[in-house]
Amino acid sequence: MPDVTVLKAAVADVSRQIRVRRAEFYGLRGLFGGALVALLPLALRDSLGWSGFLWAGACLAAGAAVGAAAGYFMRLPTGEAARLADRGYALQDRIATAIEWADRPDRTPLVDALVADAVARVEAMRGGRIIPRRIPREARFVPVPLVVGIVLALAPAIPLPQGALPSMSGTRQEDEEKMQERAGSLESQDRPNAAKREEARRAEVQERTFGPRAGAGGPSQPGDLSAVFKDTALASQSSDFNAFLKKGDERIRMLEQIDRLPDLQRDFTQSQQRMVFQKAKALKGGLKGDPSYQGDLNEGMEALEGGQSDRAMEAMERALNKLRAMEEKGRDGKSLRGGREDERRSGRRGERGPGGSPGDEGDWPEGEGSLPGRGKSGSPKGDPSQRLRTNPFDVGVEGEARAGRKDGMDTNLVGRGGSMPSRLQYLGVLGQYRKQMEEDIVREQVPRDYHGQVKDYFKALDER
Amino acid sequence: MSQSPTQPQTQEQRVQEFVAEFQQLRSEVRKVIVGHDDVVAHVLIALFAGGHALLEGVPGLGKTLLIKTLAESLDLSFSRIQFTPDLMPGDIMGTNMIVEDETGRKHFQFQRGPIFAHILLADEVNRATPKTQSALLEGMQEGAVTSSGTAHPLPQPFFVLATQNPIEMEGTYPLPEAQLDRFLFKLRVQYPALEDLTEIIDRTTQVREVNVSRVMTGPRALAFRELVREVPIASHVRDLAALIVLASHPQWERAPEQTRRFVRYGASPRGAQALVLGAKVRALSEGRYNVSVEDLRAMALPALRHRIILNFEGEAEGVDVDRLIAHIIESAENLSAAEKEVFLR
Numbered sequence: 130m131p132d133v134t135v136l137k138a139a140v141a142d143v144s145r146q147i148r149v150r151r152a153e154f155y156g157l158r159g160l161f162g163g164a165l166v167a168l169l170p171l172a173l174r175d176s177l178g179w180s181g182f183l184w185a186g187a188c189l190a191a192g193a194a195v196g197a198a199a200g201y202f203m204r205l206p207t208g209e210a211a212r213l214a215d216r217g218y219a220l221q222d223r224i225a226t227a228i229e230w231a232d233r234p235d236r237t238p239l240v241d242a243l244v245a246d247a248v249a250r251v252e253a254m255r256g257g258r259i260i261p262r263r264i265p266r267e268a269r270f271v272p273v274p275l276v277v278g279i280v281l282a283l284a285p286a287i288p289l290p291q292g293a294l295p296s297m298s299g300t301r302q303e304d305e306e307k308m309q310e311r312a313g314s315l316e317s318q319d320r321p322n323a324a325k326r327e328e329a330r331r332a333e334v335q336e337r338t339f340g341p342r343a344g345a346g347g348p349s350q351p352g353d354l355s356a357v358f359k360d361t362a363l364a365s366q367s368s369d370f371n372a373f374l375k376k377g378d379e380r381i382r383m384l385e386q387i388d389r390l391p392d393l394q395r396d397f398t399q400s401q402q403r404m405v406f407q408k409a410k411a412l413k414g415g416l417k418g419d420p421s422y423q424g425d426l427n428e429g430m431e432a433l434e435g436g437q438s439d440r441a442m443e444a445m446e447r448a449l450n451k452l453r454a455m456e457e458k459g460r461d462g463k464s465l466r467g468g469r470e471d472e473r474r475s476g477r478r479g480e481r482g483p484g485g486s487p488g489d490e491g492d493w494p495e496g497e498g499s500l501p502g503r504g505k506s507g508s509p510k511g512d513p514s515q516r517l518r519t520n521p522f523d524v525g526v527e528g529e530a531r532a533g534r535k536d537g538m539d540t541n542l543v544g545r546g547g548s549m550p551s552r553l554q555y556l557g558v559l560g561q562y563r564k565q566m567e568e569d570i571v572r573e574q575v576p577r578d579y580h581g582q583v584k585d586y587f588k589a590l591d592e593r
Numbered sequence: 594m595s596q597s598p599t600q601p602q603t604q605e606q607r608v609q610e611f612v613a614e615f616q617q618l619r620s621e622v623r624k625v626i627v628g629h630d631d632v633v634a635h636v637l638i639a640l641f642a643g644g645h646a647l648l649e650g651v652p653g654l655g656k657t658l659l660i661k662t663l664a665e666s667l668d669l670s671f672s673r674i675q676f677t678p679d680l681m682p683g684d685i686m687g688t689n690m691i692v693e694d695e696t697g698r699k700h701f702q703f704q705r706g707p708i709f710a711h712i713l714l715a716d717e718v719n720r721a722t723p724k725t726q727s728a729l730l731e732g733m734q735e736g737a738v739t740s741s742g743t744a745h746p747l748p749q750p751f752f753v754l755a756t757q758n759p760i761e762m763e764g765t766y767p768l769p770e771a772q773l774d775r776f777l778f779k780l781r782v783q784y785p786a787l788e789d790l791t792e793i794i795d796r797t798t799q800v801r802e803v804n805v806s807r808v809m810t811g812p813r814a815l816a817f818r819e820l821v822r823e824v825p826i827a828s829h830v831r832d833l834a835a836l837i838v839l840a841s842h843p844q845w846e847r848a849p850e851q852t853r854r855f856v857r858y859g860a861s862p863r864g865a866q867a868l869v870l871g872a873k874v875r876a877l878s879e880g881r882y883n884v885s886v887e888d889l890r891a892m893a894l895p896a897l898r899h900r901i902i903l904n905f906e907g908e909a910e911g912v913d914v915d916r917l918i919a920h921i922i923e924s925a926e927n928l929s930a931a932e933k934e935v936f937l938r
Contacts, residue, residue: 147937150936203934209933212827221881221883222827222884222885226883226884229825229828238823239604239823242603242605242882243825243882245605260936263935
């Protein structure tokens with residue numbers, strides 16, 4: 130096996146150089162970090178005293194020492210050191226290859242020649258420093274914290290803010306006593322059943338001034354809730370902390386008087402009930418007819434008087450539904466369908482006989498039955514189309530002509546879509562329908578006998 | 594001619610002989626070829642690495658002359674095939690012919706084609722049809738020719754030097770990428786410099802007889818090929834070769850921006866083999882026993898330039914593959930250094 134001792138010694142030398150350079154490099158980095166940390170004890174010299182200097186020095190030294198130690202003992206593979214040795218000595222990777230291949234079982238005869246060549250070249254060279262020194266970027270900024278530190282050391286100590294913060298750790302007993310003292314005179318005597326408030330812990334504040342402040346809008350009376358919300362213009366006042374606390378105390382005291390707080394929920398409910406009662410009364414007086422809805426109305430009013438709002442609402446809703454049903458029934462023949470739903474459902478067409486048809490002259494005069502606004506039709510829509518065969522009366526449209534001529538038709542859907550009012554763009558679609566009609570007539574898709582009737586229909590639409 | 598490699602020698606002696614004969618070959622070629630030192634060196638490197646070389650250059654630069662001179666300087670058989678569109682595979686490989694023996698019986702006999710030579714000059718290889726090109730490239734890859742189910746091994750060393758003209762594309766069949774990959778190196782023959790051109794004029798327009806000596810035999814060339822493969826390579830150098838090849842792939846997640854932008858296909862593993870083998874020959878030709886990073890840098894261009902396929906944007910922008918490879922090498926070295934601590938870079 131070839132002897133690579135010389136090569137390993139050369140690599141060890143390079144490794145040592147690398148470690149030293151690393152120690153310098155990382156030591157400078159650590160020095161920078163330590164200098165930054167050292168500013169803290171110098172800034173706190175007022176409280177630390179002369180030991181602040183010691184701490185600062187210790188931070189500097191520790192930063193540099195830790196950095197240097199970390200750099201020195203950082204992991205350094207032999208192969209990398211050999212590669213750097215090759216580069217440093219311009220040996221074209223001879224040392225790295227020789228060391229790597231010397232111990233390999235699959236080494237070739239040429240490796241022996243390589244090792245011999247590398248050893249000869251290394252021995253012929255004088256050892257020198259081949260690892261250049263590197264200065265970290267942070268090192269350029271080391272003077273900055275050092276100068277700041279010197280300034281801090283020479284300048285008088287920075288005074289720290291004095292005075293203790295308000296004690297937030299008052300004993301429970303003291304709290305209880307204060308609460309009793311605060312609430313004792315204010316708590317209403319005529320509210321024996323009032324729920325006792327959960328005791329709130331309060332900060333102990335010393336030296337309070339309870340006198341009224343100037344510009345505060347006058348003294349507030351105990352129990353006057355408006356005062357709680359009125360005086361919010363604190364920005365215009367001088368920053369009197371004691372006065373602020375005092376005002377807060379007063380507000381809390383007022384809020385503790387539960388019996389004087391308005392019962393907003395109760396007030397609201399009563400007013401609403403009153404309004405519903407008056408409306409129901411007016412309705413009862415103004416309407417006559419089916420006594421069933423009047424019974425519901427009476428029941429609702431009784432429930433309102435008794436304060437049973439839920440029951441009253443239910444009764445009112447029933448009465449309202451009945452009223453709506455009556456109104457629906459009263460609108461006979463006014464829908465766009467031209468007939469009553471119940472009549473159609475009850476089979477009025479059937480009364481005309483099995484041979485009856487919309488064109489039968491028995492129900493309406495000739496030429497008028499299918500024209501809009503003329504005569505009456507039992508089934509003006511004719512038979513349902515294929516598309517609507519399953520449920521022809523699922524959705525219908527009813528409505529009235531709007532004010533003005535040919536403007537449009539206000540429509541109301543009944544059935545599933547009843548909750549969504551819509552407007553039919555009458556004039557928008559009429560032209561399309563007319564064009565379609567003319568085309569259908571030309572194509573002879575309309576029976577010849579009906580041509581005149583269809584044309585009259587559209588003519589009548591124009592006249593409306 | 595030097596002593597036979599069968600005699601007991603030290604490794605140092607073998608290497609020194611290689612260096613001497615390598616330089617001698619270059620000198621012999623230089624007697625005829627003016628300039629083109631890099632091309633000559635790379636052709637010799639390809640010879641000893643056991644690969645084939647494709648020479649690309651405009652007509653009249655001396656490509657064919659270079660190869661002929663090299664063949665003369667080697668004591669090896671030489672044949673030249675001028676590729677034309679009507680050239681058939683049988684014209685290269687040989688064919689079975691009916692021959693009559695002494696007894697009057699007729700039988701088929703394989704008549705060897707011009708491919709059966711140690712050094713084959715495939716002149717203007719891109720003028721033959723793909724079918725004929727494939728026949729040649731199959732022989733290059735397999736080292737044998739199969740005819741009628743019989744394999745006929747090619748003589749060793751078998752060394753193909755092909756030439757092609759990069760600008761005259763009319764009536765040519767450019768070699769597909771897969772077949773280009775069979776060539777170890779692609780060498781660009783550049784136009785000669787002023788001094789070289791004046792020298793060429795002097796040499797070729799005067800009465801001057803140049804004798805090229807034969808400096809190497811076939812077995813010796815084969816022995817040197819074996820020697821080349823014994824050259825050790827350090828792991829960090831090998832890793833750099835792999836990084837260079839990977840960095841030529843746009844799909845690689847750490848590929849440099851230029852590669853992602855301009856490259857369609859990167860170099861194949863064969864490219865890495867060519868890179869390392871070429872680096873080994875170069876190291877040995879310089880008398881070194883190991884491969885260095887400089888060897889890789891020097892071999893990257895001939896080994897990779899025909900294996901990196903530009904995409905449409907690269908073609909449209911006129912990206913020079915050689916410059917792209919230089920960028921890839923730089924990126925690979927930076928990638929390798931970026932993973933290391935500041936003092937180990």
